[in-house]
Amino acid sequence: NLPNRGECNSFRIDVGNKSLFYSADIGNFNDIESQLVDLDYAIVESTHVPPYAVIEHAKDTTVRQYIITHLGNDTEVRELKQKIDSSGLKNINIAYDGLRLEL
Numbered sequence: 001n002l003p004n005r006g007e008c009n010s011f012r013i014d015v016g017n018k019s020l021f022y023s024a025d026i027g028n029f030n031d032i033e034s035q036l037v038d039l040d041y042a043i044v045e046s047t048h049v050p051p052y053a054v055i056e057h058a059k060d061t062t063v064r065q066y067i068i069t070h071l072g073n074d075t076e077v078r079e080l081k082q083k084i085d086s087s088g089l090k091n092i093n094i095a096y097d098g099l100r101l102e103l
Helices: 051-058 074-087
Strands: 011-015 018-022 039-045 063-069 092-094
Touching (some): 051 063, 051 092, 074 092
Parallel strands (some): 018 039
Antiparallel strands (some): 011 018
């Protein structure tokens, strides 16, 4: 009987010729995968989406930059940074307090 039903939404914003996609607490990566096309930014939460799914998708994508958010503790963040670095991909970043994106 809580007023918050646990519903979350993902959305896309287009401003001129720039685009951003934001995902909240989704069920799994398949919920958003079809939306990750021709974007400047894709902000993807990592609580319910394993970061390896984003890394795999980023290998062959038309998304210019992924930003992974909703991260765990410092150890998990360090491990994720290592996975990103070892992948050789330059189109994945980890969100941090104060991050600003230009559209």
